[in-house]
Amino acid sequence: xxxxxxxxxxxxxxxxxxxxxxxxxxxxxxxxxxxxxxxxxxxxxxxxxxxxxxxxxxxxxxxxxxxxxxxxxxxxxxxxxxxxxxxxxxxxxxxxxxxxxxxxxxxxxxxxxxxxxxxxxxxxxxxxxxxxxxxxxxxxxxxxxxxxxxxxxxxxxxxxxxxxxxxxxxxxxxxxxxxxxxxxxxxxxxxxxxxxxxxxxxxxxxxxxxxxxxxxxxxxxxxxxxxxxxxxxxxxxxxxxxxxxxxxxxxxxxxxxxxxxxxxxxxxxxxxxxxxxxxxxxxxxxxxxxxxxxxxxxxxxxxxxxxxxx
Amino acid sequence: xxxxxxxxxxxxxxxxxxxxxxxxxxxxxxxxxxxxxxxxxxxxxxxxxxxxxxxxxxxxxxxxxxxxxxxxxxxxxxxxxxxxxxxxxxxxxxxxxxxxxxxxxxxxxxxxxxxxxxxxxxxxxxxxxxxxxxxxxxxxxxxxxxxxxxxxxxxxxxxxxxxxxxxxxxxxxxxxxxxxxxxxxxxxxxxxxxxxxxxxxxxxxxxxxxxxxxxxxxxxxxxxxxxxxxxxxxxxxxxxxxxxxxxxxxxxxxxxxxxxxxxxxxxxxxx
Numbered sequence: 001x002x003x004x005x006x007x008x009x010x011x012x013x014x015x016x017x018x019x020x021x022x023x024x025x026x027x028x029x030x031x032x033x034x035x036x037x038x039x040x041x042x043x044x045x046x047x048x049x050x051x052x053x054x055x056x057x058x059x060x061x062x063x064x065x066x067x068x069x070x071x072x073x074x075x076x077x078x079x080x081x082x083x084x085x086x087x088x089x090x091x092x093x094x095x096x097x098x099x100x101x102x103x104x105x106x107x108x109x110x111x112x113x114x115x116x117x118x119x120x121x122x123x124x125x126x127x128x129x130x131x132x133x134x135x136x137x138x139x140x141x142x143x144x145x146x147x148x149x150x151x152x153x154x155x156x157x158x159x160x161x162x163x164x165x166x167x168x169x170x171x172x173x174x175x176x177x178x179x180x181x182x183x184x185x186x187x188x189x190x191x192x193x194x195x196x197x198x199x200x201x202x203x204x205x206x207x208x209x210x211x212x213x214x215x216x217x218x219x220x221x222x223x224x225x226x227x228x229x230x231x232x233x234x235x236x237x238x239x240x241x242x243x244x245x246x247x248x249x250x251x252x253x254x255x256x257x258x259x260x261x262x263x264x265x266x267x268x269x270x271x272x273x274x275x276x277x278x279x280x281x282x283x284x285x286x287x288x289x290x291x292x293x294x295x296x297x298x299x300x301x302x303x304x305x306x307x308x309x310x
Numbered sequence: 311x312x313x314x315x316x317x318x319x320x321x322x323x324x325x326x327x328x329x330x331x332x333x334x335x336x337x338x339x340x341x342x343x344x345x346x347x348x349x350x351x352x353x354x355x356x357x358x359x360x361x362x363x364x365x366x367x368x369x370x371x372x373x374x375x376x377x378x379x380x381x382x383x384x385x386x387x388x389x390x391x392x393x394x395x396x397x398x399x400x401x402x403x404x405x406x407x408x409x410x411x412x413x414x415x416x417x418x419x420x421x422x423x424x425x426x427x428x429x430x431x432x433x434x435x436x437x438x439x440x441x442x443x444x445x446x447x448x449x450x451x452x453x454x455x456x457x458x459x460x461x462x463x464x465x466x467x468x469x470x471x472x473x474x475x476x477x478x479x480x481x482x483x484x485x486x487x488x489x490x491x492x493x494x495x496x497x498x499x500x501x502x503x504x505x506x507x508x509x510x511x512x513x514x515x516x517x518x519x520x521x522x523x524x525x526x527x528x529x530x531x532x533x534x535x536x537x538x539x540x541x542x543x544x545x546x547x548x549x550x551x552x553x554x555x556x557x558x559x560x561x562x563x564x565x566x567x568x569x570x571x572x573x574x575x576x577x578x579x580x581x
Binding site: 034074075076077111138140141142143147149155156158 | 452471473492509511528530532533534536537538539540541570572
């Protein structure tokens with residue numbers, strides 16, 4: 001991943017590099033988890049989105065989009081909305097069956113519903129998980145949707161037969177270059193706080209923040225599909241074989257990766273994130289890209305900055 | 311809107327399946343008046359019995375006591391029929407879509423073997439609501455029937471899918487040989503409810519006499535009923551589901567088949 005440098009703008013004394021974040025086509029599903037209390041809904045959602053930071057190593061990227069009030073859920077209970085992103089619908093279907101089956105079906109009081117009812121493409125989830133019911137399961141068909149009732153020791157697990165899958169975008173990102181680790185983390189946390197309020201996006205990495213950004217492949221280990229982004233590692237500045245992208249004074253870099261259901265959602269998240277990250281101790285805001293060769297979605301930081309201003 | 315006003319009560323049942331948006335939506339007033347109806351086996355015209363106003367609409371309004379007018383809305387796929395008065399047998403039979411509303415009562419075989427759409431009866435209904443016709447294996451396969459008053463025998467007989475809600479008391483054999491779907495009894499039912507049911511759900515908000523072939527399973531608050539409560543709430547019917555208000559006793563049966571159906575009986579914490 002490289003940072004294509006051009007003229008910079010400044011926001012509250014922080015340079016915003018004239019570059020772009022490069023993102024990719026993905027497929028997304030939205031799962032609505034409900035439970036008897038907000039705490040149990042959140043527990044199930046956290047379990048479901050665990051170990052789902054990057055499709056490279058986890059086969060799926062997932063995160064909690066929002067916590068839902070009872071009037072926002074199909075069954076009138078508290079809930080959580082989870083977004084999952086994969087490369088294709090078939091793979092995403094497998095991940096849904098695995099994750100819902102292992103983390104939501106097993107979690108006390110939960111039920112599971114499709115959050116993309118308008119999506120034309122449907123994948124079977126409840127229709128496969130019903131087999132856990134060992135033919136003691138039953139179904140209900142209401143308002144054009146089939147729901148499966150799977151008997152469990154606690155009572156019944158209710159899940160929709162199919163879930164919608166739609167085209168989405170993954171890999172929008174920001175790089176926060178700061179004078180030290182604390183400043184970088186504070187800026188990233190501030191950005192994450194506002195970006196998480198945007199609907200239609202998730203920040204799949206721990207706490208929404210990545211400290212180990214990667215480049216494609218590796219210079220020395222040929223079988224690696226990704227390795228450390230040496231150009232942005234402060235400790236490698238000046239090292240032979242490393243072309244550092246770090247300006248003087250930068251000693252810590254953090255990245256925020258954004259996956260979204262559509263381009264406007266990612267633009268919105270990135271623009272509020274850039275604005276929030278411009279704070280003391282931050283030297284520069286940049287973004288990662290591959291020269292525009294790999295992903296067809298480009299988010300230019302200066303355009304996003306002007307959106308944030310308006 | 312096309313308005314049909316009954317001139318006089320026919321002396322024998324009038325078979326009028328042309329009283330449907332599908333038959334009238336594309337017709338001019340003259341053509342509507344000339345549509346065929348059968349008085350017994352005698353072929354007549356619509357305007358022999360109805361004063362017809364309007365033309366070319368998928369909204370029909372039928373005024374008068376049409377309790378002897380059969381097959382209104384038979385097989386309708388879309389549009390709306392409003393009956394200001396009563397309706398005769400087989401109202402909405404085989405319908406697949408659209409909506410029918412009756413301000414008065416409806417007779418037997420309401421929504422017989424329907425597969426979609428919505429029927430709402432403000433008054434009472436007769437027997438065999440949403441049922442399978444004699445010799446037929448499957449009754450109602452979709453749609454919703456809402457009855458604010460009482461209903462007669464064999465409600466939902468052999469129904470496979472869809473929802474029937476009855477506000478008043480229901481007579482014997484509700485859910486007879488039921489294959490699936492949901493019947494909600496807001497005021498309970500008389501005897502032999504769920505006899506020979508294979509699948510499906512009967513919800514009763516009042517205690518009902520159960521056949522000995524139904525076995526108690528558990529007391530709980532099914533999550534799926536929350537979806538029904540929300541859906542039916544939009545249609546003006548309230549069913550309880552909150553834990554603090556009570557719970558449902560689940561009985562499985564009919565074990566004489568043996569069936570996999572269920573009867574859920576609400577038990578309020580106040581009782």
